[in-house]
Amino acid sequence: MPQPMPAPLLPDACNAGTAIRAYILVNAVVILLALAAGPRPEQWWGPLLQGVAVAEPAAAIWLSFMCLSRRSWRRLGTLWRLAVGVVAGAASGWMAQALVGSVLTLGEGGGLPDWRSALVGAALAAVFLHYLGLRAQALTPATVQARLDELQARIRPHFLFNALNAASALVRERPQQAEQVLDDLAELFRATVSRPGTLSTVAEEVDLARRYLGIEAVRFGDRMQVRWAVEPGLEGLRIPALTLQPLVENAVRHGVESCAGPCLIDVWATPRAGMLEIGVVNDYVPREGRSGNGTRVALSNITQRLRLLYDITAELRHGRVDGLDPPRYRVRIRLPL
Incomplete structure (x- = not known):
């Protein structure tokens, strides 16, 4: 909890x-x-x-x-x-x-x-x-409480709509999977409306991200492929709640949704130079005329949240990974241990 x-x-x-x-x-x-x-x-x-x-x-x-x-x-x-x-x-x-x-x-x-x-x-x-x-x-407490509340409540209406549609489509053919989708959705909303400024663990954040990706897997099927690399021993470390889930959601929205074929998402967590590094890398398809405002807004929200909680001791970096085919986009967060 x-x-x-x-x-x-x-x-x-x-x-x-x-x-x-x-x-x-x-x-x-x-x-x-x-x-x-x-x-x-x-x-x-x-x-x-x-x-x-x-x-x-x-x-x-x-x-x-x-x-x-x-x-x-x-x-x-x-x-x-x-x-x-x-x-x-x-x-x-x-x-x-x-x-x-x-x-x-x-x-x-x-x-x-x-x-x-x-x-x-x-x-x-x-x-x-x-x-x-x-x-x-x-x-x-009031200003940060209100700001964190705003930044943390980021389960978007379009995602709710898609998740409920996916569950309803499974009710008759695969009722157990539909039940699992609804359970995962309930867990996501529980985490979203929990008290802002709370601490979770790496294990809980990974579980929440897995639940989110499980819901999206119903929509995308084999198009979405995920690889996990969470170093053993980090499971009990305390980090801000909803640190990882927004990163994988960003990878789905701006990676998987843009790919016509299979799209790979890599998720990792590892200690490095006295910091905890959490990151997500995803395939994506560059398109002319497509605005990156959605990505910038989402990552800006995460950055503001880290600033409120850690001042300048935490950092978020993101950008394209050069020299890869297909092109990949990386988002990396570093938190003090």
């Missing part, structure tokens, strides 16, 4: 997007303070280098602490989390200043005293945490 997505920590410093935003803020402040030293380069160049020398390691220390310790203060209230972040910012500023001071020779008055570095670190941490709080309020 799908499980709720865990509530995000404040902040999730292990997220690449959070780290990038932190470095942007720190370096922007350093640049502004350096430029305030004077209009001529010789006036602000030294303070800029010195500020960067302190700010970069301070940001790295703060992000490392917030990432490694995030589970220790999972149950703390928001104010306590802010307090932890601000104190960590002060400590990071002090440690970075002490580290740089021990390595570099700072002229008299050429470096901030330790207490000032700690104060700046605490202030930057407070500003950054406040920004993350505002961003969280803008994205959760």
